[in-house]
Amino acid sequence: MVDRLVNSEANARRIAMVENCFGSSGQPLAEQGRVLVGEGVLTKMCRKKPKARQFFLFNDILVYGNIVINKKKYNKQHVIPLEEVKLESLKDEGQYRNGWLIRTASKSFAVYAATATEKEEWMAHIEKCIEDLLRKSGKQPPSQHAAVWVPDNEAAICMHCKKTQFTVLNRRVSITYFRRCSVSLFF
Structure with missing residues (x-):
């Protein structure tokens, strides 16, 4: 499905909409071959407390930011290249359920979905994008990752x-x- 959307006008509009939501504070996201795979709100474990963040999964990057106005405006854009990502499922403990780790060499953190099904879908889509990206590039997955706070x-x-x-x-x-x-x- 991703291959069919690569050069489509609908995909270009969706990516432009994401760029507009971040405004001038975000970096440009439109790039040849990039496809917006999905989006949604996940709870990110931050230093002081868990916080809702808007996540956008592309076929080559994962983007997230603070929610300023729901579905309309975000700030503090973070872009993570998927070829640097390793996922690790977390066991449900107390109030923290449906979570997994997003690990990279420079930053690792936990995120939580609202339901077990949503967690499975997010993880499956991210893993598929990583697998496709590594297969096409011939690169190996990273071996070292930052510790989780x-x-x-x-x-x-x-x-x-x-x-x-x-x-x-x-x-x-x-x-x-x-x-x-x-x-x-x-x-």
Whole structure:
């Protein structure tokens, strides 16, 4: 289906609409051979709390941004080349359900869909686009990825040594994307 849409006018209009939603703050998305595969709202795990983000899947990139006006305006556009992406399904835990990791060499994060079906569809479409892209380019999937940020309230012990517990005096210190033991603070 993607091949049929490559040079279609409908695809060009859809891509132009996405560009317009990001306004002048976004980078141009129209490119020869690029197809808009799908879009939707996913919950992205951010440093302070989970936040709704609008995602756009193209056959070669994944784009997301902050929702300013629903279905009309977005800002803080992020573009991720799919050939750098590795997906990893997450188990359902407590309030966090239907999630998976999007891992790249420079940034990795968790996203959550509203339903299990939506999660399966997103993951299947992204995986298919990655597979097609790597097959056409002859490139190998990346072997190293950035660690995923773990919120402070979920990191009770050091992720490096797996022993040190964090307290009011023994604080967390973020070094190279993961928590390490730190020196106790004395007043």
